[in-house]
Amino acid sequence: MPISGFPEWLPAQRIIEQRVIDRIRSTFELYGFAPLETRSVEPLETLLSKGETSKEVYLLHRLQAEADAKDDDQLGLHFDLTVPFARFVVENAGKLQFPFRRYQIQKVWRGERPQEGRYREFLQADIDVVNRDSLPFHYDTEMPLVIGDALGGLPIPRARILVNNRKVCEGFYRGLGLTDTDQVLRTVDKLDKIGPEKVAALLVETAGATDAQAAACLELAAISAEDGSFVDAVRKLGVSDPLLDEGLDELVRVVETAREHAPGLVAADLKIARGLDYYTGTVYETQLRGYERFGSVCSGGRYDNLASSGKERFPGVGISIGVSRMLGVLFGKQALTVSRSVPTCVLVALPHEDQRAACDRIAGALRRRGIPTEVAPAAAKFGKQIQYADRRGIPYVWFPGEPDTVKDIRSGEQVDADVTAWQPPDADLHPSVSGEPQ
Template structure:
């Protein structure tokens, strides 16, 4: 077999990186459960008509078909891999509404697929960690204020740079645009959402070209998008622009509640950023994006928002609010800058030295005794000089080597970092707590 060519956009972490990922996911999961979110996993595929009914996603969806599919077969029920976890969740709620207790709080940590152009921190297959709350008919607004607090706690549990959650409210934007006299606020939102990619001059030109804005209206939209505050002072800045609208008032009131809750809970966690729009069409109110300190140029690593009409069927409506951590996106950026490290590249904490091959059964019994007590252990791969077996452990960052006693002598264990060697019994010995499992930390 010739050497394979890597596929871009489909990350495959090395074992040490994979252990970091698992550690990060476990901490995120634990935080979600502390807030009472229940686990859920939905299927990887959805009908294409469901995937394409909300937002400009048609270019991102991977279609699923059999290799030997009959060319004449019906395709109206074609399937695609899901591009996020919110659309499948909405479908799940509709299918299972009679079995769920509302408000329903769930988390999902799953792979998703998008046909994007791969680049640093952006992949075509990646892991997301989502939380959402949905209710029947009406969802109380206090869940919008809770979302960033959960994420703030999740990020605080991780050895990553400081995170700032940027918040806005689409009602602020839409109300402002309508107050200006612009008749297609959705197009304005989509255009303003490109600010970081193409800059204000090109956004202004696009607003004139695609949204029917005058130069003055485009300038006003850019002034609104430039407002950024760490407290509720954004309200006065919006008012100073001289635009009035009832929806704008409603959005400002809601945004103040989110910012005030975040400021009280964790000062510096939340920032009102009025250029945030989010590209998916199903968001209707609060929207969130998250940046890591030092990595702002790479954009958001955690996003979401409020949606009123994503989960609807006939007269039934299940409004919700959710937020998603791009786990692969975040880790890809941090791995690329060598910002994370792990204390060893394998789970093993102890290597049992093998004096001779015929003693392997006795060494296996020692390893089993340690494993039964939750200590990750392996027996040396071959009977070699002890120096070579110690180097085997050193290369993998394994801290301890166990030496079986000979001729009635007690077993000993050596901390190969310090050189300390003491007598030990496999039925009672335990490593220090910090050596029991690999430790993830900032590099």
């Protein structure tokens, strides 16, 4: 019986997922990020201290745990990969070279209400850079470029990365005279879900804003641009604060760097806030063109205070691709297809059961040359063996004989073949993934 929010992809979908992961991993490594995998559980107090997640954390305990057991009844499954990564950095700081660049591709768990593209168990692919004491800002400008390369090499709709800076928002709210800037941020973050009228009412109700202050917050949130022109739009609102100035300078650097290296990839959007409390500067959200209503498929930001040990601080910046979220949305719209649902490129036909050993030797020779091969399950008529290959999308059937022959069952072309030399076209060697053009 299916359990809502815990996806199990069919083999064809799993092949697509693996191709996506391969592309993401290879791109991360091209940029020099090293692989890491952290444990799935963290102390509950660690998880509950990092944002509005208390209702979403899954607890872990033994069925037969003793009532007074202290060892494992306060563990929770991690809800993202940044919090465990920060803990890992603190614990292993003496063994790491800084700045430390790492990627993680792992499952995470959140007790959210399942819906299209939102799951309770899902795969994330993260990159982060952390450093001791201070982290140069140029790493904030690098993050979108890595994601643009990773997603740009996939047959999916074009990605658009929306960026903001918490300092812009907090400085603006301070300049308005609002003191509970965290509450204002959390409320503005709900804009897409509840709309501007309800956000304005909530600002008055929960953040102590006047109607005029609430209106100004909404005006700020309405500003967006693909170049530095957003700065003039903010200045026209007539609010000043040193933190606002700092945030605008940083945000311009992110937008203009991306504009130079990947035009059209990044846009400033001043309503982006991100719900997690640990972000302190740049924040990112990513939409797929044509799928904007499904929200962000890749997000992250700068955190200066997430990881610390005594007097030592490890500021960082990171961004995470929601692999399951992105694929779930695309699978739901049949926007991705794969050329076959099995890795097999060649089926070795079996003339008689007593020839299985010889057919296994043919398959072994092809496999040694990197050609995915299987032997027919039974010595049925060749027509049935071809049907078996066709149903599974296997493009070639190998017929043992004097000489051996191989048949492309799509075109019907059949040629003599030498097991030590025959090679399928590169396009047929592995399943290929394609998507709808957007």
